[in-house]
Amino acid sequence: MQATFSDPQGPRWIHAVLQVPAAVLVAAALFGGLSFAYIGFLLALAVIASSTLAMIPLRQRAPVPATLTLGPGYVKVNATKLRSPVIHAKDIVGASTARTDAGFALSLGRKGRDTPTTIVVPTEAEVDRLRLALGVGHGGHGTLSWWTAPTQAQRSAFSGRVVSTLSIISVLAAAAFASDGPFVALASVVAFFAVPVGLILSAVGSSRNVTFPDVEMTGAGIRLMTTTGPFLLPYAYYNGFVLERDHLVFEVPPPWGSVRVAAREPFRGSGVSDADVAILRAQLDGAALRARGFGRTKEEVAGRVEMLRRGRESMRDWLARLDMVGQTLSTGPGYRGQSLDAEDLWTVLEDPDAEGEMRMAAARVLRHVNDPKVRVRIDAAAAAIRDEHDNERVRVAAQESLEEAVHALDQLENRRARLMMR
Numbered sequence: 001m002q003a004t005f006s007d008p009q010g011p012r013w014i015h016a017v018l019q020v021p022a023a024v025l026v027a028a029a030l031f032g033g034l035s036f037a038y039i040g041f042l043l044a045l046a047v048i049a050s051s052t053l054a055m056i057p058l059r060q061r062a063p064v065p066a067t068l069t070l071g072p073g074y075v076k077v078n079a080t081k082l083r084s085p086v087i088h089a090k091d092i093v094g095a096s097t098a099r100t101d102a103g104f105a106l107s108l109g110r111k112g113r114d115t116p117t118t119i120v121v122p123t124e125a126e127v128d129r130l131r132l133a134l135g136v137g138h139g140g141h142g143t144l145s146w147w148t149a150p151t152q153a154q155r156s157a158f159s160g161r162v163v164s165t166l167s168i169i170s171v172l173a174a175a176a177f178a179s180d181g182p183f184v185a186l187a188s189v190v191a192f193f194a195v196p197v198g199l200i201l202s203a204v205g206s207s208r209n210v211t212f213p214d215v216e217m218t219g220a221g222i223r224l225m226t227t228t229g230p231f232l233l234p235y236a237y238y239n240g241f242v243l244e245r246d247h248l249v250f251e252v253p254p255p256w257g258s259v260r261v262a263a264r265e266p267f268r269g270s271g272v273s274d275a276d277v278a279i280l281r282a283q284l285d286g287a288a289l290r291a292r293g294f295g296r297t298k299e300e301v302a303g304r305v306e307m308l309r310r311g312r313e314s315m316r317d318w319l320a321r322l323d324m325v326g327q328t329l330s331t332g333p334g335y336r337g338q339s340l341d342a343e344d345l346w347t348v349l350e351d352p353d354a355e356g357e358m359r360m361a362a363a364r365v366l367r368h369v370n371d372p373k374v375r376v377r378i379d380a381a382a383a384a385i386r387d388e389h390d391n392e393r394v395r396v397a398a399q400e401s402l403e404e405a406v407h408a409l410d411q412l413e414n415r416r417a418r419l420m421m422r
Contacts, residue, residue: 001121015054054161055158065079066078066084075119089135093110095142114213115276148215148270149270222250304344305344325365327368
C-alpha cells in the first residue's frame with residue numbers, strides 16, 4: 001500500500017545515539033588511567049558534545065513517501081532510514097480520520113509524543129483497512145494531542161545546554177590563551193556553578209512531557225490551552241482557525257469571539273510546522289463536519305446478531321448455544337427462524353466499536369465455519385483489540401473446546417472482578 005508518512009518526532013533511539021560520543025569521552029576519562037588534567041579535559045569535551053548534539057533539530061517538517069505493510073494488530077512503515085517504524089495497535093492512545101487534498105489521512109496519537117503520526121492514503125477503502133489493522137473504530141479512538149509551542153521545560157533545557165557549552169568553552173579558552181592565572185580561576189568558578197545548573201535544566205527538559213496539550217481532540221470537543229487559560233470548544237461550534245504570527249486564532253461563539261493558542265516552529269522542542277498545521281486543520285474540520293451530521297454513516301449490524309447475546313445464561317449454557325449456532329451456520333441457514341449471515345458476524349468481530357461480549361460471541365460462532373482462512377482472520381481481529389481482557393476472551397472463545405473455554409473464561413471473569421474491587 002502506497003502512502004505519505006509524517007512522524008514529526010521520529011524514533012526515540014536517535015536521541016540516545018547522539019549521546020554516544022559524550023559517553024565514550026566520559027568512559028575514557030574515568031577508565032583511561034589518565035592524569036587529572038586530561039580527565040578534566042575529556043569531561044569538558046563530553047559536556048560540549050552532549051549539549052551541542054542534543055540541540056540538533058531532528059523533527060520532520062514535511063511528509064515523505066512510504067510503503068505500508070499491514071499485519072494483525074500492526075502497520076509496518078517503510079519510508080526513510082530514520083522513519084520506518086512498526087506501529088502497534090496497543091501503542092495508540094488516539095486516532096482520527098479526515099479527508100485531505102492528497103487523499104484520506106489517519107492521524108495516530110502514540111504514547112509519549114507531542115504531535116500525532118499521520119498516514120495519508122489515496123482512497124477511503126485503504127484508510128478503512130488501516131483502521132481495522134490498528135483497531136481504530138469508525139468514530140476514531142481516544143484523544144489526539146498537539147503541543148503547538150515549546151514548553152517551559154524545553155525552553156529551559158535549550159538555555160541550559162547553551163550555558164553549559166559556553167561555560168566549558170570559556171574555561172578551555174582561558175586555560176589555553178590566558179597568561180594571567182586570575183582569569184582562569186574566574187572562568188573555572190563560573191563554570192563550576194553554571195555547568196551543573198545547565199546539565200540539570202537539560203535533563204529536566206528532556207524528560208517526558210507532562211504539561212497539558214495546547215490543542216486536544218476529545219470526545220467532548222476541542223480542548224484548547226489558550227493564552228488566557230483552558231477553553232473547551234464543542235465541535236458543532238468550531239468554525240476554523242487562522243495562523244497569525246506565533247498564535248493559532250480560533251473563532252468561537254460570543255461573548256469571547258476568538259481565542260488564541262501559542263504556536264511556534266519546532267526549534268527548541270515542541271511546535272508545529274506548516275505540514276502539522278495543515279493536518280491539524282483537516283482533522284478539526286473533519287470532526288466538525290461529522291458533528292453536524294455530514295460524516296459517512298456506519299452500517300449497523302448489531303441488531304441482526306442480537307440473538308448471540310449472553311443475557312442471564314451461565315457461561316457453559318451460553319457457549320454451548322453459540323456452538324449450536326455455529327454448527328447451524330456451517331451447514332445451512334437459519335436459527336430459530338432468524339437469518340444469520342457470516343458477514344454480519346465478521347463485521348461485529350472486526351469492529352473496534354463493538355461490545356467485547358458480542359465480539360467474543362461472533363468469534364465463537366465463526367470458528368465453526370469450514371474455511372482454512374477463518375483462524376487467520378480471527379487471530380488478526382483479536383490482535384487489533386487493545387483491551388487485554390477482551391483480547392484474551394476472544395482468543396479463548398475462538399480456540400478452546402467447550403470445557404476448556406468455560407474454565408478459562410470463568411477465570412478471566414473472576415480476575416476482572418477482583419481487579420475492579422481494588
